[in-house]
Amino acid sequence: MRERFLTGYNDFVLPFVCGMLFVLTYCIVGMIRIIMQLPAQDRKRFFISLVTPKTMLKNIKDIFLKCLIHVDLWKRNKLLGYMHSSIAFGWFMLILVGHIEVLLYTSNLGAKALYYPIFFRYFVAETESTMKGSLIFFLMDFFLLVVLSGIVLAIIKRVRSRFFGMRRTTNPSFLDLVGLYSLWAIFPLRLLAESFTADISGGSFLTKSLNYVFTEFLSNHANMLPAWWAYSCALGIFFCVLPFTRYMHIPTEILLIPLRNAGIRIVNARKGLAKAQVYACPSCGLCIDACPMGVMKSNIKDTTVYLNRQIRRNNEARIEEISDKCLLCAKCTAVCPVGVEGDKLRIAQRSMRKYNFGPDYSNIDASVLSEQYNKFVINNNNDVTTADNQKVLYFTGCMTALTPAIRKATESIMAKAGVDYEIMDRDGGICCGRPMLMAGRFDQAKQMVEKNTEIIMNSGADTLLLSCPICYKIFMEHYRLPGIRIIHHTQFMDELISSGRLKVRKDNIKYVFHDPCELGRGCGIYEQPRNVLSAAGMLVEAAKNRKESICCGGSLGSLTLSFEKRKAMTENAISNLTAASPDRIVTACPLCMNTFGRYADRPVEDIAQVVDRYSDSGRKTSGKHADKTN
């Protein structure tokens, strides 16, 4: 390639160069600020993870697969995936091949390196060195075509999002629209500008053909500069508005992925990781369809995408309203393609509230409570009647206390299986702390965690059994109970059945299993309850299940949703569950059972009740234990 101009400069590059320098400065300053806002410990962890080969590889892989290819969107909807990856990957390849082209064909770049890779075709004339554009020019045109196809799909999506598997999308803000239209304009303008110079600097199937077809117009070099100016201006406008639009997600996601892979958690509601997540939100609106509150139109503006927008605008009143309303079912987190944790972000916002006084549990004497539940200590571990000498402490929790049927069924199952157990809160105990944690009052929750830890550690048990997923989640995440296995009753029953300690008869009743939010999305337990139910009857699946199960609407997560407003959500969740017309709805959470029981048209049960009804002891010498509970 031969340079056409001695200076290698034209004024039209200015909008682009200014925009690019602005956006680069903004991103670098923003990145440093976010990293500095991390707690010192997290910052150290982050830097170490950056140089650890394993996380380094994972970072590169994740950035490639998530930012460029958008694998999560491909899994959701092929068309949506293609639209995003064609624009992202296509544009990335245009930039990459553009740089290779410049490195191959020019020398002595200097300041020209800023804009040459973007406007290369304007400044050079084709010579023999380009193999008539067979490789690099072809690649450039090919990727331009890929991006253009993505833009066409994006325009269609704006009009009819249903083609892309989305019922509702986000309402864009004014600056989002400016960014959107300038982004759409960039690539057709690039095609036009490069078509003008295709007869000078060469081109491939797109640009050269256009140049031949519209030869009257495109070969007239007087028209050339306006096209290049327009192309540069579109780029400049896009870069200048980028920090204030949803397109900020492009640079932020590159920072968010290493932060997440370093295992950093949200500490401050507005700084550090939380800030990175807020800016990484692409406003795609997948969380709008996912949100269980969406059944009522008035709640659509309270989804995670709007929370992120309001946090960026510092609209405190709306932030409080949105974060207090949420059920914390975490479905938005599960479907989010960039990994914004809507639930944790909201809990962090709640923790900012100022209260004049708060509960204090220092007056509760845990040692007095422990004395009531230290059967295993009194027996001095000599109770060897159990099969594997397992000493189970059963923490029913507040919600199971309200649904005694679950407690009775669980006790009966344990008696049948010959498990040595003790109930920790038969006469009422201390709450697990999860509801307090969800309200954002961490200190109080911590106090409860400490009190319960003391009671459990003094009990002499080696297994802690829970029948409530709300308790199970906080026990798994916030309790340190060395030597004690924490287990949910669905896991426990699955183990009892598979080890043969409990025999279950199979009936031909059709069951559907509702994945409670805290058990499924919260703790990743999907298989065990299904194994148990398949042993007792026929298992059918809900329309949306597992990771995408719909919250029952009774969640303790929401602070402000009133009793009446939850009804529509519960009814929606029930119609989702009954899609395959099951005879009974089964769940593994006392709160879900209670909520569904209110409005369901068929029996709602806890999984323990089903198992209890169809089970017999697998052991021959179970008489002694059966007597104990009766």
Place this chain on the structure above:
Amino acid sequence: MDFGFKISPSSAVNLDNVNVEKFEQLHSVEPDVYKCMACGSCSSTCPANRFSGMSMRKVILALQRGKEKEAISMMRNCMLCGKCSMVCPRGINTRHLILSISRIYKEDGK
């Protein structure tokens, strides 16, 4: 003279002497507070009752009568577990009510 017993002082509350400003403030953010019919379902399920005598029913009554200190000391061991919201026959969102009380009232009663 000591007879070994006393006439207990009157427990009547003169509502005219009670400053209801805070309660009005509470009522404006939590209109449901007037829905309470003092059935006591919340009190009978409350896990904090055995520790600090917590009873949502009593808290609401005490606040209406200006006995703020009494109410706050009952709330000392509230665990925000939400059992009271689940059993409330009037559908009062007791958890948010408790949080609002903690925001409006002060421990020293001022």
